[in-house]
Amino acid sequence: MKTVKIMPKLRQHGSGKRRGLVSIFSRHCFSILVASSLAVTSFLIPGQHYQFANAATNAYCQLNDNQVTQKEQLLQLSLEGNSQARQEYQSLIAEHATIMQQCRQQNWPQEQAIWLRLYPCDVSPGSIDYVLDRVVNQGYNRVHLEVFYDSQVLLPPADNPTPWSAIVRSPGGDNVDLLKQTIKKGHQRGLKVYAWLFTMNFGYSYAQRQDRQEALARNGEGENSLTFVSDRSQAFIDPYNRQVQEDYHRLVNAVLKRKPDGILFDYIRYPRGSGNQSLVNNVKDLWIYSPASLQTLYNRGTNEKGRALIKKYVNQGNITLKDIKDVDLNYPEEGEPSWQGRPTSSLKAKASLRDRHLRLKSELWFFTVAHAAQGVIDFLSFAAAPAQQQNIPAGGVFFPDANRLVGNAGFDSRLQAWDKFPGSLEWHPMAYSVCDGTDCIVKEIEKVIDNAPQGTEVIPALAGVWGQEYRKHPSLEQQMASLHRAFPEINSVSHFAYSWQEPEVDRQRKFCNLQ
Template sequence: MKNTQGFWYGLLSLVICNWLGSGSVQAQTSCRLSNEEIINKANLLQAATRGDRAAQVYYSQLVKAHAQRLQQCRQQNWPRTQAVWLRLYPCDLKAGQLEQVLDNIANFGYNRIYLSTFYDGRVLLPPKDNPTVWPSVVSKDNRDLLAQAIARSRSRGIEVYAWLFSMNFGPGYAKHADRSSEIARNGYGETNLQDPTILPDEAKVAHIYVDPYSERARADLSLLVRQVAQRRPSGIAFDYIRYPHRSEGIVSDVRDLMIYGQASARALLNRAISPRGQELIYQYMQKGQVKAQKTDGDILLWYLPHESRSQQQEIKLDGNLNNLNRELWRLSMTHARRGVVEFLDRVTMPARQLGIRTGAVFFPRANFVSDRGADARLQPWSQFKNVSEWAPMNYAICGRADCLVDELGLVMQQANGSQTICPVIAGYWGRGNGDRLSLEAQMDALRKAYPQINCLSHFAYAWFDLDSDRQRRSCRLE
């Protein structure tokens, strides 16, 4: 019992110190409970976990009362939706541990969780109810941690969005002999794990990017989405809807694009209208440059797809042969971006069919394209029109709020009211970190610049509670 007791009190002191280290934070988090209420609630939970019947009844009543209070408070205070990104671990199935984590979140005024449900090639489904190709996060227990988290969050006035890695399928996927052809590759045959110019974070063994044109990859993730949607979360947020980032940031050679997977390369070649058009596409993919023949200006060459619709444009040079390589670059970029849009539309369908909200997580600057180059991530987020929410990751750092406001401005310029905008910011309550401002300073700047924003999320719960997160992550479920 001593170890358990130490865990509870250690967790409480860390949370109170780390999250509420200053008066300014307390003023910002107007929907938080008092320290006395937080400690009283945790003591009741501890007693209830030990089997105290009276404590169980009182704790249940308190959770219900606090849920109503949180709902009322968020309706009266900005932002209406204040969310946090959370990862759970197998040991959160231990008695009282999941409840304490969710209480921590509710206690400090959060009414939405983005719950890590598919990441690093693992899924938060119980082993006996996991028909997907990926292993379960919890491998030695058949309790449904995802379903428990959704239900227990709801009882606290918190909605849950399942957070899914999307084109990032994890290391185990590529090891399946029948899935190796579904992986995204560049013009040198390299995956993101093999390309030496890929950023280190994108080349981690936990990350493997798939070809968005692969029907099998789309079907595999759609099955996972269907299983998650059956747990009835309030929404599903799709992350990693893009290609991997590279060290140079901007790419200008078609061979650096991850469009050489089997399905993607085949789809690109099939965009040709004429045999000559297909020959030019093939040569361009192989060499990065082609030379035009005089007759190339007189024939229809290929269809240029629209990024977000099924429409396509017939391309003919009309005698301007100098535009050939520029048009091939435009075709290649548009093809790459169109694949991302089609992938997202396909994998969100099972959720949309069940009436579950969907969201796209993206980098505001990852959609840059020009005739001379493009952001390596090729993330056409302005075309993510079949989702109900945009969650731009506003991580710009410059020691001031200007860059953060400008970054969100890129999104606000494209917003047309069809999607709820719910920016993601990173940081700590009550203190900055290097050139990164405190959360309350970031929130204040965004509210002043864009008062129409009424949803905001903080990355991440683990940052607020580092020691407890390490303990939960390293713990083993017996």
């Protein structure tokens, strides 16, 4: 694929003609947005039958401006009650679905997805249609729809069995099911619709519940993530907590009830602090001090000496020579301290106390890190199980650099051990690194492919927009060309995000006034 740095006509159409519409949209929502955006073009005549022109696409399967305008006009007329326009609009979106399917089959990648968030304003008639039409116009045939984020769920208020608030909050909207609607409307346009969920980040309001305090992840200072991360929306949970598992299980089952084409799990990790707090190099830094996590850790001890030393280590942040002498005296009938994964048979029977001390300290550190990381892996497997039981594809979303060993014994605080994620899941590495060009992005994907079990589907997520550099990220054209050259075997890619590609439209949808 040739690298081309251009400003596609479609993007100019989508942004240039909508400047200055924020105040209009905030008062009258979607219908005014479409009407205003079409004011510079001639409307189709109501009741007149139109012969659709061939929907030409470019190398990226993006539709041309004439087809985009025609579709928007028909949508607007149908919202005004014109039945003929409604029929022709439905015919056109079906035609575009066929064209997109053919184009994607003939062009790399065969599957191209975009990450999308909906807002309360999207209850307005035609809003979801408009957004999904824009998605198809840009050459996408898959949507990753955010259904759980910031303590909100994309479920109807009247059918929300979770402890989180419904995104829909408008009067009379108790039964509005935006998730179900989007899946249906997406299928009409030839789009696969995957549900995209935050996983170990349960959100601020969840963390404020008095009956969920034991569910929050805590470090050795008793802090939860709200006091650790500047972003107050990041409230991370203890993956070993039973209440957490029950809450999330209800959420996943409610989402799967709407029959998405797949489900993706994001924030499968612990929080990342800034500066020195982005690393962990002491047991007190680990998010294992909630009751359930601690109890599970203690239970990993396989003899009394092992359990006693584990407790001393996590409580004190270290162990001393005296601690070892004490457990030897208290449990004389036992050999070496033992816990899961410790190969005690290889220890020297007559090692000095000082040598034992050095080895035990090192082993306890790596053991507690492994315990923290195992909680992340187990929670992902637990979350994905209901989907896999229904043969619905499931995937894990992760940062390739989030499981780094730093120095001899330090780790990235996120402890996102993605290289141990099940190979039966889709792997969605977020290759968001910024460098001079695209080399760092290619290296991130290469690292993931090298570590993926044979048969694992790796679907890179790229950050950027078409036709220009955005927030220091190269254009999608440049990134896609580099990715294809390096990994021609990859045939599915996603782009973050719709809000980046359509920032003004996204703001209008986010801040409209539904009253």
